[in-house]
Amino acid sequence: MKSADKHRKIIRAATKVFAKKGFFNARISDVAKEAKVADGTIYLYFNNKFDILLSVFEQEVGKLIEHIGQLLEKESDPQKKLTLFVMLHLEEMKKNRYLAEVIHVELRQTSKLVKEYRKNKFNEYLNIISSIITLGQETGVFRSDIRPEIARQLIFGALDEISIFYTEVSSQYSIEEISSQISNIMQTGLLA
Amino acid sequence: MKSADKHRKIIRAATKVFAKKGFFNARISDVAKEAKVADGTIYLYFNNKFDILLSVFEQEVGKLIEHIGQLLEKESDPQKKLTLFVMLHLEEMKKNRYLAEVIHVELRQTSKLVKEYRKNKFNEYLNIISSIITLGQETGVFRSDIRPEIARQLIFGALDEISIFYTEVSSQYSIEEISSQISNIMQTGLLA
Amino acid sequence: MKSADKHRKIIRAATKVFAKKGFFNARISDVAKEAKVADGTIYLYFNNKFDILLSVFEQEVGKLIEHIGQLLEKESDPQKKLTLFVMLHLEEMKKNRYLAEVIHVELRQTSKLVKEYRKNKFNEYLNIISSIITLGQETGVFRSDIRPEIARQLIFGALDEISIFYTEVSSQYSIEEISSQISNIMQTGLLA
Amino acid sequence: MKSADKHRKIIRAATKVFAKKGFFNARISDVAKEAKVADGTIYLYFNNKFDILLSVFEQEVGKLIEHIGQLLEKESDPQKKLTLFVMLHLEEMKKNRYLAEVIHVELRQTSKLVKEYRKNKFNEYLNIISSIITLGQETGVFRSDIRPEIARQLIFGALDEISIFYTEVSSQYSIEEISSQISNIMQTGLLA
DNA sequence: GATGAATGAGTATTCATTCAT
């Protein structure tokens, strides 16, 4: 039986290889070698190279949604919820640096190729953000003149850029400090 | 000059083709056809395919820096400077949608491949942002506990994500409204 | 016996699959599925893919030789014998259309690859024809200036081409009419 | 400019390679090497491997039709016309043995794959035969109870089989003798 | 300078065959 275990192993290997070389520069044989399977084995689990990339998003972003979603439920205050989300996202990206790079680089490629995709799994992730904004607006904590979709896009863009920048200059700043700065800028602004 | 003219023509064509198909899916012959030159001609002006992409950044981002830099000089108030930068960036990205897409998608690929690159021409662009922050901190307008590099990255990430999102849902919001929302969030925060 | 039974089942399946897709386009897994066995099982009965094709000829042509040989024995007149052979060959090819196609298409491929092969089992079949010619010459019914080997090849070529053509336009002509026309041309000629 | 000369050179090479190894066993690089061009060059002239095979038929059979057609025009007697056709076909197949093998083996594969194909260029060739039969029937030389399409198929099958058999045992019989025997069987029959 | 035909290295994918269960 084709094991779910091997499926995961290949996804994991692909995430690493795609992060290091980029999707287009990565060879199937690189992924196979990293996963310690034969080239042909990959095609027992995936239709083609691109399907592997889509599955990376599907599976890894799915796990993100579940994990972060659960932790956010415990918090009801919108302001604290947003601060928590920022913290969790950066934490997860730090833990899974390969995924961070694949999201940062390949997700954008992919979005172009599969216009609908981003509107599926990844959109679900982005909607965690907009729902926090909406909640805050409903409870009067956040300004009601801000468009949740714009804020969502803005926050994701900021976080994504930071998550890569952060890993590149990782020793300088603690994750708490960066999270705090981002939340501060977003919530109370830059003004003195 | 004839030569510089053709150089620009190829850059322009490449920007369009790379934006539409992505760097890896674009063929040299696509660029050649778009620029209305023979395939071989391209190699009289560029060393290889990747060199074209680097030149796109070099030239187009160079023009951005010059253009936006000049306009920013006329403004001395840091707060207004930042608001103006946000506005100008979005405006330019709207005018040159192909460049916006290439920056959004290919710049990230490229950054990985040429680690030093971003520290050159594009870094110069990003530093426009951090210098505004620093100026604001020096004049006491902006909080001094914000790291200019973090703010820079955050602002670019937000703007870049919005500039693509904006063009996808372009009819809904005016550029002024979006600019205003971004500046608001950044400067006075989300809080009511 | 269980084993010989499965051997036959695979041959039968292979004949059908090879006829439909052609030997090179057919996959072992196609044959396995058609025979309702696992891919690996096939290798318990055959050495490799090509061996299956050879076995198709070996077994199916063997059955032909036996069947047609027996019926021909009952007839002693060379002229009637030849007429009967034409009829029987077309009849068998009509009954087993898959075999007809495999002989028509794959036998020729195979003959090239295994030069000696045709001189074995299939040659035996062809020699049924030449022996009828020789008999006819000995009894003075057929002209003695005809080379039996040439006549043999000519008759097989004609029959084989007709047997495929026949199935493609099957509704138009009855098998008796076609047999009669062929025997007529061969024996009394086209002349009025 | 893509030269017609190189197109022909590749066709010629492919005919030889396909004849020797068979279409499926032949590699594009074999054809390229035989034609003394690079692998990629082949794709400047043909869409894919199969397209080369179709072009072989298209071009070589086209030449056959033209050549044989011209010579047949000079003869008006149906009986002599048929005898001449048999002779010319065998002569051409002897001259271009590679084509003979490709027709003998690959045409049958191909007919299966491209049902309509045979009804185009090759059908035109086969119709030379049936038109001779029809002519003979109209002038009362040939029996009117013979179906031209059946006779056509029969004659082609016979000739094709003989043309391969002939080259395999070439030293034994002269082409005139074989032609004469075939024409004899076809026209005056086997009967003494 | 300009061209575009020619090159050939590079790789995703297939599928006959094997072998642990």
Added chain:
DNA sequence: AATGAATGAATACTCATTCAT
């Protein structure tokens, strides 16, 4: 004996790059 997941060799085709004209 039977299975079917795993293997990895094999190859059609692409496309960046070159160079003779």
